[in-house]
Amino acid sequence: MLHLTLRQLQVFAAVARLLSFSRAARELHLSQPAVSMQIRLLEDSVGLPLFEQLGKKIFLTEAGREMYVCSQSIATQLRDTEAAFVQMKGLDRGELRIAVASTANYFTTRLLSRFCQAHPQVVVHLDVTNRAELLQLLEQNQLDLAVMGQPPEGHDLQATSFMENPLVVIAPPNHALAQQRDISVAQLAQHTLILREAGSGTRSATERFLQAHALKPSGGLVMNTNEAIKQAVQAQMGLAVVSLHTVQLEVQAGHLAVLDVQGFPLLRHWFVVHRNQKRLTVAAQAFKQYLLAEGQQLGVSA
Numbered sequence: 351m352l353h354l355t356l357r358q359l360q361v362f363a364a365v366a367r368l369l370s371f372s373r374a375a376r377e378l379h380l381s382q383p384a385v386s387m388q389i390r391l392l393e394d395s396v397g398l399p400l401f402e403q404l405g406k407k408i409f410l411t412e413a414g415r416e417m418y419v420c421s422q423s424i425a426t427q428l429r430d431t432e433a434a435f436v437q438m439k440g441l442d443r444g445e446l447r448i449a450v451a452s453t454a455n456y457f458t459t460r461l462l463s464r465f466c467q468a469h470p471q472v473v474v475h476l477d478v479t480n481r482a483e484l485l486q487l488l489e490q491n492q493l494d495l496a497v498m499g500q501p502p503e504g505h506d507l508q509a510t511s512f513m514e515n516p517l518v519v520i521a522p523p524n525h526a527l528a529q530q531r532d533i534s535v536a537q538l539a540q541h542t543l544i545l546r547e548a549g550s551g552t553r554s555a556t557e558r559f560l561q562a563h564a565l566k567p568s569g570g571l572v573m574n575t576n577e578a579i580k581q582a583v584q585a586q587m588g589l590a591v592v593s594l595h596t597v598q599l600e601v602q603a604g605h606l607a608v609l610d611v612q613g614f615p616l617l618r619h620w621f622v623v624h625r626n627q628k629r630l631t632v633a634a635q636a637f638k639q640y641l642l643a644e645g646q647q648l649g650v651s652a
């Protein structure tokens with residue numbers, strides 16, 4: 351491996367282009383001995399002369415021509431890299447790695463679509479998964495941002511709440527409880543409750559609620575997507591606790607009913623989350639600000 355410095359290459363490239371030590375020294379604002387010294391050091395590490403003097407003129411040797419090609423290509427690469435850094439500082443380019451809790455996907459896709467229209471050059475990678483996996487992805491520093499329920503303490507995360515997440519009990523519209531008001535938790539407990547998978551934020555909120563009322567979920571029916579749960583509830587397999595964000599269309603269309611159960615809606619919040627020391631890219635900062643601003647708007651319409 352050659353031991354040379356970028357400064358030596360820069361001095362060499364100027365001498366090679368101008369074929370003059372004195373003109374190169376003027377261009378680089380150096381003294382002529384300083385230029386000669388850099389070239390000598392470079393020749394020492396190459397082990398071959400890079401210039402030869404014939405009369406008053408200097409010429410590149412074969413090794414010098416080779417070194418000139420090398421110095422040009424390194425200079426081009428540095429210029430390209432610098433241009434890429436300049437672009438990364440702006441929103442012209444850049445990547446956004448986000449992951450959202452599957453429940454949050456019902457509104458983040460809409461938000462993301464408007465963000466992408468405003469910043470078409472930003473490449474977006476979106477992962478949709480449950481809360482437990484989101485925490486793992488954050489831990490492994492694989493994300494710029496996550497959208498999820500409040501993260502637990504002790505994970506070295508910065509979490510900012512941007513929207514309410516009301517959890518409601520859903521039933522088929524013709525269910526016996528659908529017309530009742532002020533349903534007690536004991537009444538609810540008499541029915542099969544379809545649960546999300548372990549690791550889901552919706553599930554842990556549901557379990558906390560039941561525990562607080564000294565109840566245990568009936569168990570037996572566990573599904574890992576909100577879509578599967580909605581279908582199962584429509585098919586009379588049981589009741590379920592889901593985020594209101596996931597059932598708006600079905601409720602409007604009369605395919606599902608929201609039950610009036612005491613203590614509901616359980617009020618959770620959506621958070622935009624990143625590692626504490628994470629240096630957010632310009633794209634990630636812009637998306638975070640956008641979420642904080644748009645979240646309120648969307649929450650109102652929800």
Ligand code: PGA
Nearest residue numbers: 451453481499550551552
């Ligand atoms: P989910 O919801 O993990 O149940 O999809 C997210 C959350 O409430 O944290």
